Amino acid sequence: MRADAERSTARILEAAETVLADNPNASLERIGDVAGVARATVHRRFASRQALLDALSERLNDRYLLVMEQAKVETAPPVIALHRASEIVFDLKISYRFSITLASAPSREVQDGLELLFTRLQAEGAIAVASPSWCRRVYLALMGEVYLLPDDAPELADAGGRAGLLVKTVLGALGGR
Amino acid sequence: MRADAERSTARILEAAETVLADNPNASLERIGDVAGVARATVHRRFASRQALLDALSERLNDRYLLVMEQAKVETAPPVIALHRASEIVFDLKISYRFSITLASAPSREVQDGLELLFTRLQAEGAIAVASPSWCRRVYLALMGEVYLLPDDAPELADAGGRAGLLVKTVLGALGGR
DNA sequence: CTTAACTGCAACACATGAGTCTCGTTTAGG
DNA sequence: CCTAAACGAGACTCATGTGTTGCAGTTAAG
Numbered sequence: 081m082r083a084d085a086e087r088s089t090a091r092i093l094e095a096a097e098t099v100l101a102d103n104p105n106a107s108l109e110r111i112g113d114v115a116g117v118a119r120a121t122v123h124r125r126f127a128s129r130q131a132l133l134d135a136l137s138e139r140l141n142d143r144y145l146l147v148m149e150q151a152k153v154e155t156a157p158p159v160i161a162l163h164r165a166s167e168i169v170f171d172l173k174i175s176y177r178f179s180i181t182l183a184s185a186p187s188r189e190v191q192d193g194l195e196l197l198f199t200r201l202q203a204e205g206a207i208a209v210a211s212p213s214w215c216r217r218v219y220l221a222l223m224g225e226v227y228l229l230p231d232d233a234p235e236l237a238d239a240g241g242r243a244g245l246l247v248k249t250v251l252g253a254l255g256g257r
Numbered sequence: 258m259r260a261d262a263e264r265s266t267a268r269i270l271e272a273a274e275t276v277l278a279d280n281p282n283a284s285l286e287r288i289g290d291v292a293g294v295a296r297a298t299v300h301r302r303f304a305s306r307q308a309l310l311d312a313l314s315e316r317l318n319d320r321y322l323l324v325m326e327q328a329k330v331e332t333a334p335p336v337i338a339l340h341r342a343s344e345i346v347f348d349l350k351i352s353y354r355f356s357i358t359l360a361s362a363p364s365r366e367v368q369d370g371l372e373l374l375f376t377r378l379q380a381e382g383a384i385a386v387a388s389p390s391w392c393r394r395v396y397l398a399l400m401g402e403v404y405l406l407p408d409d410a411p412e413l414a415d416a417g418g419r420a421g422l423l424v425k426t427v428l429g430a431l432g433g434r
Numbered sequence: 435c436t437t438a439a440c441t442g443c444a445a446c447a448c449a450t451g452a453g454t455c456t457c458g459t460t461t462a463g464g
Numbered sequence: 465c466c467t468a469a470a471c472g473a474g475a476c477t478c479a480t481g482t483g484t485t486g487c488a489g490t491t492a493a494g
């Protein structure tokens with residue numbers, strides 16, 4: 081593939097991410113506009129709307145997998161890993177709303193990583209015993225809320241940023257002392 | 258308005274509630290089908306799709322206001338009120354997803370009622386100090402998750418039902434001891 | 435019973451978005 | 465410099481959903 085084609089693909093994906101985060105029903109026309117590309121080009125790179133959505137899901141999922149790795153979810157002290165993972169996600173400015181709005185739920189792999197993390201938190205006594213899937217759901221729901229908080233919210237200052245607030249809140253929610 | 262017309266309106270609203278909860282982009286045709294009514298009749302009762310959505314929002318809001326009243330949010334011991342309100346909402350089987358999926362956020366009145374409740378919880382020391390709007394957001398987010406839990410989830414048994422789990426989780430999340 | 439209201443059905447017009455194609459122009463890269 | 469690849473622009477088909485209308489049949493209510 082030629083270099084400019086590759087650039088177009090990247091710009092389309094990026095535009096799709098922001099546009100669809102704002103409105104999951106946005107047209108390909110709109111996505112093309114934001115990407116600075118004709119609608120025909122969107123169709124050239126992605127055979128159908130669904131294909132674009134799939135590519136977007138995969139892209140997001142790859143990022144999440146990278147996050148899990150960077151946060152050392154399997155080896156670092158679990159509270160630290162939880163904080164780190166949260167921090168990275170917020171830094172990535174990943175359009176979180178996209179990943180929940182679309183049917184693109186986190187992949188099995190990402191879910192398993194998260195659930196392992198919560199299992200380790202239980203073993204350490206940082207949270208009460210509960211099914212890992214419930215922990216994961218609570219974590220993601222609270223992440224969504226923290227993500228939407230305005231930058232100047234007092235809670236953020238108190239807890240030392242979004243990651244701090246999220247960790248504090250989720251540990252409390254899951255019965256941590 | 259004739260009695261059968263009133264019945265139709267009610268059936269349309271009910272169908273819209275369930276159908277749109279499942280898919281916010283469902284067509285009026287689909288809603289009419291579920292209501293057992295021709296699409297034309299939907300248009301006769303509601304001038305436009307937006308008018309139907311507005312009516313639905315108002316309907317939901319009225320129910321929420323009633324819940325606040327029944328739970329004695331302003332006078333009962335706040336933890337009790339929180340539990341009661343949660344219980345009633347779950348009992349109503351209100352399609353919670355609708356009220357968040359659609360732009361139909363809770364009305365100012367309902368929000369104020371909730372925030373008053375959390376202010377009272379703070380005064381009692383049941384939760385840590387935080388902005389009432391943050392408390393409200395956390396509560397509603399967790400309500401959404403509890404709502405989606407399958408009936409046989411172990412967390413539900415442990416906490417004594419959905420309302421119990423929600424109260425326990427939200428109090429913990431907001432720093433309750 | 436009688437009538438006015440309600441309904442179902444079918445036919446419209448209209449808008450929007452997906453997907454395809456052509457053609458003339460620009461650009462990357464050997 | 466030359467060519468194949470990529471692009472923009474525009475026209476087109478097709479599908480779906482909204483909103484409207486007319487009409488014949490049904491039902492509520494005085």
